[in-house]
Structures are given as C-alpha cells and as structure tokens.
Amino acid sequence: MNGKTFFEFCMSIRQRHVEDAVHGVITELDENAVRSSIKFVDYKVDETSDHPVTATLQLKDGQLAHVRCKYLVGADGGRSTVRALSSIPFPGVSSPHKWVRLDAIVKSDLPVQRGPGVGVESDAHGNVLWVPTDNGRTRIGFVLKDELYGVDGSSVTAETVMEEARKALLPNSLEFVQLDWWTVYAIGQRVAEQFRKGRVILAGDAAHTHSSGAAQGMNTGIHDATNLAWKLAGVVKGWYKEEVLDVYGSERRASAQYLIELDKDVASLISGKIPERFNAPPDADVNEYLYGVFEASAGFGVGLEVSYPENLLNKTYPGDELSSTVQVGHRGPDAALFRPGARFPRRLQELVASSGRRFSILVFAGEVHSVDGFPTLPEARAAKYAELRQYVDSAESFARTLADVFQFVTVVRGEGVMQPAEAIGVPPLGKMAYDHTGDAYDKYGVRTGEGALVVLRPDGIAGFAAPLALDGIRAVGLYFEGFVEPRTISQGAPLWKVGSAVGEVSVEGQEEHTV
Numbered sequence: 001m002n003g004k005t006f007f008e009f010c011m012s013i014r015q016r017h018v019e020d021a022v023h024g025v026i027t028e029l030d031e032n033a034v035r036s037s038i039k040f041v042d043y044k045v046d047e048t049s050d051h052p053v054t055a056t057l058q059l060k061d062g063q064l065a066h067v068r069c070k071y072l073v074g075a076d077g078g079r080s081t082v083r084a085l086s087s088i089p090f091p092g093v094s095s096p097h098k099w100v101r102l103d104a105i106v107k108s109d110l111p112v113q114r115g116p117g118v119g120v121e122s123d124a125h126g127n128v129l130w131v132p133t134d135n136g137r138t139r140i141g142f143v144l145k146d147e148l149y150g151v152d153g154s155s156v157t158a159e160t161v162m163e164e165a166r167k168a169l170l171p172n173s174l175e176f177v178q179l180d181w182w183t184v185y186a187i188g189q190r191v192a193e194q195f196r197k198g199r200v201i202l203a204g205d206a207a208h209t210h211s212s213g214a215a216q217g218m219n220t221g222i223h224d225a226t227n228l229a230w231k232l233a234g235v236v237k238g239w240y241k242e243e244v245l246d247v248y249g250s251e252r253r254a255s256a257q258y259l260i261e262l263d264k265d266v267a268s269l270i271s272g273k274i275p276e277r278f279n280a281p282p283d284a285d286v287n288e289y290l291y292g293v294f295e296a297s298a299g300f301g302v303g304l305e306v307s308y309p310e311n312l313l314n315k316t317y318p319g320d321e322l323s324s325t326v327q328v329g330h331r332g333p334d335a336a337l338f339r340p341g342a343r344f345p346r347r348l349q350e351l352v353a354s355s356g357r358r359f360s361i362l363v364f365a366g367e368v369h370s371v372d373g374f375p376t377l378p379e380a381r382a383a384k385y386a387e388l389r390q391y392v393d394s395a396e397s398f399a400r401t402l403a404d405v406f407q408f409v410t411v412v413r414g415e416g417v418m419q420p421a422e423a424i425g426v427p428p429l430g431k432m433a434y435d436h437t438g439d440a441y442d443k444y445g446v447r448t449g450e451g452a453l454v455v456l457r458p459d460g461i462a463g464f465a466a467p468l469a470l471d472g473i474r475a476v477g478l479y480f481e482g483f484v485e486p487r488t489i490s491q492g493a494p495l496w497k498v499g500s501a502v503g504e505v506s507v508e509g510q511e512e513h514t515v
C-alpha cells in the first residue's frame, strides 16, 4: 500500500460483519431507518411537485403505502426492480463457469493457513482461493465441474461442495470442522447503461454485477455510496447544482466498467484460461498471468487507487504554475500532522473529516523558520498568506457568497507551539497543523518555499490545486462557482465573519470545527 494509508495491515472481513457494522451505525443515527419486509413495487414522477417521486411500497400485511421524495435510489441488487421499471438497459455477458464459495472452520496441512490469502493451483478446479477471514473461518473458492452443476445446480449439496473442496486441495489434506455457508453461482458481468436517469439513481449490484474473483462487489457498492451520499445530500439541501449528480453517474460508471474488464481477465484466469488479449505462448503458466493482473490492480482492489477523470469536480489549474503534484481525481494522501503544542500526531484525513458536508481547502503555507526561538513564516510568504486571509474575509469571497460547504486547514512545514497566529502573522485559516517531518509536503508534492492550495472533496478525492496566491484562491473560487449554489438567506450567517475572532471547538466525541 506504499504509504498511501495510515494502516499497516490488510485484513479480509466477511461481508456479514461489514453489514452488521454499517447497520449498527445507521441504527444509532435513526433506529427506524432500516426496515425489512417492505417491498418496493412501483413509482411515478410528477415534476410539478416539490417531491416529484411517489414510490409505492407493499407492507408486511399486503397493504400499499406511498412515499413521496425527491430522488429514488435503486440499491436493490442485481435483479433491481427500480432499474427494470426505469427501463435502464443492463447489457453484458454471462460466463459459462460455475463457481463455489464456502466459509468454514477447517483443518489442513497446507503450508500457509492463517496468513494472507493465497491461490492454490489445481488441474481440475482452476485456481483455488484460500483466504483466512475473521473468527477462525477460511473462505475457499473453486470452479465447479459442469457435470456436477447439471442443468440448474439444484442437485448440488453441502456434501458435494465439501467433497470437491477436498479434491481441489489434493495432495494437501482438508477436514471440515464446521461449514457455515456455501454457494454455487454463475457469473454475470453487466453494467447499467445509465447510473442516473432523471430522478432515479442506481448503486451497488443494481448498477453493476461481476464475479467475486477480484472480491469487489460489495467494495464497489460502498464506493458508489461514498461517491453519491454527499452529492445527493448537497443537491437535496440546495448546496450543489444538480449536474453534480451526473458526475456521480459518469465517475462510478467508468469505475464499474474498468472493474468489469479487470473481472473478465480475473474470472477467465481463475477458471484456467488465459484471455486472448495477452497473446500468451501455448506453454504459458496461467497462474503467473493471474498474479500479474492482481499485482497491477492491487491499488484499485484495496480502494486506495480508485480514481476519476477530469470533470466538473476534478479540475486542473488553468495557469502554467504547478504548485502541487497531487493528481486531481485521485485520493488525497494521508499524512501525520501535529496540532499546535501536541505531542502526538493526528491523521490529515481525520483533520479534514466533516461528516461528508464540507470541501476541505488545505492551505500549505510553506516552511517556518526560527526567529528569536519562535517559528515564523518568511516575510514574503506571510504577506501572501495575509492577502489570502483578507480575501477569504471579504464580501466577494466564495466562502461568503456560496453555500456553506467549506472548511480550511492550514498546514505549516516545521514545528510550532501554541501561537499559530504569531507564526503566520494573521489568524490562520481554519484549523492549523504542523508537518514536523515533511510527510504531507512530500506526499502532496508541495515545495516548502512556495506553498500551495489543495482542495479535497468531501469523499477525500483531490478536486483542485492552485498556487498560494491571490490568483490561486480566486481560481479556487471559480472552481467552486462551477457547481456550488449561491448562499441563501435561510442558510444563515457565513462561516467567515470580517474581523471576528476565530475559535476552534474540539470536544471529545464531537466533530471538530472552526467558529
């Protein structure tokens, strides 16, 4: 993971535990949010209404209920009713291979048992998946022979899959202590033609299905949700222009298409066939190709290198000056930073977290030098910073004219004590953090003698970068004007008040914010 994340490990957790964790958090926020045994059956749209969508639901007792809303998100799985009712085509192919997946407590003499996942070569069963997961369970996966599958798989039993698993792992032994779950399935590789059609938005398996070979189904659905949630909330709240929802569609559809292409290779290689596009020699080792594909796509697989092209939300600075080497459309790197006077570092990703509401403007103010024992910005850069601060406080600033969706974090290279305003010369924009080791400056490719402005979207993707200068912050304003709605009176006072004191609220268990 090459320093792209704060964590030092990679762990496979079964989907049911991820679902339980997500369910727990949603229930904490609203205990009625998740309801079962309610079936969505139909919807209609009336654009003249404030809440144009009326969804029809069938309750447990068969009664129909109607819910009115602004948008309808179809996250209802591969056989999505929402997708079908919206006449959104779902083109693709079905692979002829049938795969088995099982979770069990097992005993085996395989040399690698509880380490990272491995692939075991088997002539009859393709590349056998062996992934130690949580609570002493192991996930085992392999290709099921056509004759055992029969016409529709109805003759396959738990005994069949355990017996085939034992054969697949020969000459190593395999003993089942407890079989928790198993499934046999055919692979369909499909992507919906549109992820957004008017008031309807598709996410998860409703929008894309593929094999479990790259273990990306749920992961990709979670990326859909992370990409969509803040955009949809922002449009519904009146903060963003509606085009932002089209960006969801284009970003996530391109990502799903990339995954399908990857999945075609992985599914074919796991089933023992090298895809033609590799032009492999007749005696080529299929497993070498499989590992090559996994290695090349590892960053995408763990989610850290999921990236998006240039669009309304990911824009390159129009000037010639390259102030940061961070790539727009890619995840903003994490880094260890110190709050003023702190002994322990905080994660940059933690400092910019905002419950998905705010874009973070990282103000890389450059390096401080010691003057009379105090860390101080050199005069020229301090003047630039003061100019920025003045612009942000002024009536023309986007932070005052546009909807309240911004937060600033000032990142200074060097070490400092309690007086950020003294180090910078003016009260800092937003929270202030010191980069003791140059970690953030290195990862964002910012010169310590120049500084830079880097915008991170609420989902952590870098959206824009500009020089630390008045032109730079004005360019940031133009970038936001492309998709943020003007501030309305009902949205209340702006975050930035001219000449007012800047405070920080940092109470354990609550979101940190600047006032």
Ligand SMILES: Cc1cc2nc3c(=O)[nH]c(=O)nc-3n(C[C@H](O)[C@H](O)[C@H](O)COP(=O)(O)OP(=O)(O)OC[C@H]3O[C@@H](n4cnc5c(N)ncnc54)[C@H](O)[C@@H]3O)c2cc1C
Residues within 6 Å of the ligand: 015, 038, 039, 040, 041, 075, 076, 077, 078, 080, 081, 101, 183, 185, 203, 204, 205, 206, 212, 215, 216, 217, 218, 219, 220, 221
């Ligand atoms: C064997 C196997 C192994 C897998 N392994 C992995 C893995 O290792 N990693 C990974 O990331 N993914 C994996 N996946 C894929 C993953 O399970 C799916 O991609 C994921 O569950 C999709 O989530 P979803 O919420 O979009 O759809 P679903 O999980 O299908 O959920 C849709 C929900 O909508 C409900 N629903 C459907 N229609 C209606 C309706 N009309 N009204 C009301 N409710 C409705 C359903 O009851 C269901 O609860 C695997 C899948 C399989 C089959």
